Amino acid sequence: MTPPESSTDSGVVITEHRGPDRPAIEHITDHDPAAQVYASPHYHAALEQITGGRCVTLTAAEQKTGRIVGVLAYLEREHPELGRVLNALPWFGSHGSPRVDPNLEPAEADRVAAALAGTFARRADAALSGTLVLSPLDTPNRHAAVARAFGPHGTLDRVAQVTPLPPPGDDALDRLLMDVFSQKTRNLVRKALRQGFDIADEADGPDADGAWAFLAEVHAANMHAIGATPKPAAHLATLRAMPRDMRALYVARDGGRPVAALLTLALGRVVEYFVPAVLAEERSRQPNTALIVRAMLDAIDAGRTTWNWGGTPPANRSLHHFKAGFGAADRPYAYLTRLGTGGKIAGETPESLARAFPGWFVAPYDLLGATP
Numbered sequence: 001m002t003p004p005e006s007s008t009d010s011g012v013v014i015t016e017h018r019g020p021d022r023p024a025i026e027h028i029t030d031h032d033p034a035a036q037v038y039a040s041p042h043y044h045a046a047l048e049q050i051t052g053g054r055c056v057t058l059t060a061a062e063q064k065t066g067r068i069v070g071v072l073a074y075l076e077r078e079h080p081e082l083g084r085v086l087n088a089l090p091w092f093g094s095h096g097s098p099r100v101d102p103n104l105e106p107a108e109a110d111r112v113a114a115a116l117a118g119t120f121a122r123r124a125d126a127a128l129s130g131t132l133v134l135s136p137l138d139t140p141n142r143h144a145a146v147a148r149a150f151g152p153h154g155t156l157d158r159v160a161q162v163t164p165l166p167p168p169g170d171d172a173l174d175r176l177l178m179d180v181f182s183q184k185t186r187n188l189v190r191k192a193l194r195q196g197f198d199i200a201d202e203a204d205g206p207d208a209d210g211a212w213a214f215l216a217e218v219h220a221a222n223m224h225a226i227g228a229t230p231k232p233a234a235h236l237a238t239l240r241a242m243p244r245d246m247r248a249l250y251v252a253r254d255g256g257r258p259v260a261a262l263l264t265l266a267l268g269r270v271v272e273y274f275v276p277a278v279l280a281e282e283r284s285r286q287p288n289t290a291l292i293v294r295a296m297l298d299a300i301d302a303g304r305t306t307w308n309w310g311g312t313p314p315a316n317r318s319l320h321h322f323k324a325g326f327g328a329a330d331r332p333y334a335y336l337t338r339l340g341t342g343g344k345i346a347g348e349t350p351e352s353l354a355r356a357f358p359g360w361f362v363a364p365y366d367l368l369g370a371t372p
Helices: 022-029 041-051 106-125 140-150 172-180 183-194 208-225 233-240 280-285 287-301 317-325 350-356
Strands: 005-007 012-018 054-062 068-079 083-088 129-133 154-164 198-201 247-254 257-267 270-278 306-311 329-339
Touching: 012 106, 022 041, 022 054, 022 068, 041 054, 041 068, 041 233, 054 106, 068 106, 083 106, 106 129, 106 140, 106 329, 140 329, 154 317, 172 183, 172 287, 183 287, 183 317, 198 287, 208 233, 208 247, 208 257, 208 270, 208 280, 233 257, 247 287, 257 280, 257 287, 270 280, 270 287, 280 287
Parallel strands: 083 129, 270 306
Antiparallel strands: 005 012, 012 054, 054 068, 068 083, 129 329, 154 306, 154 329, 198 247, 247 257, 257 270
């Protein structure tokens, strides 16, 4: 364990723990309305299996009381020739922003988050690179405080889309249709519901193996059709092992035949639209829309308040429009990267880095010829 660091400006002591520190993390995330599944130690453990990395948790404790008021988890992976890469967090759009006790005053909370980011920056300086992915659910002030403390050499700005969910009630569907969705999306929903799809959460139970296999196969076909990289079946199988209340796999069936599936992940008040899959020949009947509505209604019943669609590529205007129709608003975030002195990135290519660190964001491509 690295010796604790004191941060006099923020009044906290930063301590490093090897592995996902479940008690420390859950002490914060259980009360943080902006905490996403990416902050869960169960997700960190899954990422260790998926990415081959090792999790490190930084905790921030008040100097006077010892009370934990902030956490930052990241993964690290070593390459024998290129060195060590740090990422908070790697793999398909995961976020790794510092999570802070929501009972702190905003300015104090930002100082704690900055202390954690500054410590992470010093770890990155001794590595090949370090990347911190901001959360779209954090405030602009939090983003600014973390970015100042981290001091990135490169920044990639991104946009997520987020739909606020109404409170529970018997009229939840009507409120989604009339208060949240656009007119065009209302029509799509009504069309989808007229199709008579049988929809159930099949993450567990007698049909679970077939449901997960269908998700992996059809998701891969959908992604290959647009030239994108699918999440491998083995990775999805790892997510399947997460606690039951953190995952749901909705399947739409027509006469018993699966036609679409949707994997969602959840923590606290936030649910993630994670992996959709729909048979190409069934797309016009909108089974994916029916699945989204069912998943949103279940999230509302569970007391969740936020539906995160994840990042949307700037060039994909049709996807942005689709999500916006479900009431999604733009929420900016960024990839912040520092180059360290613990490796050699000059002369590497996107392809060579992808081979060395599969599933990891190492650095923006315009930094590959740079030195820290």
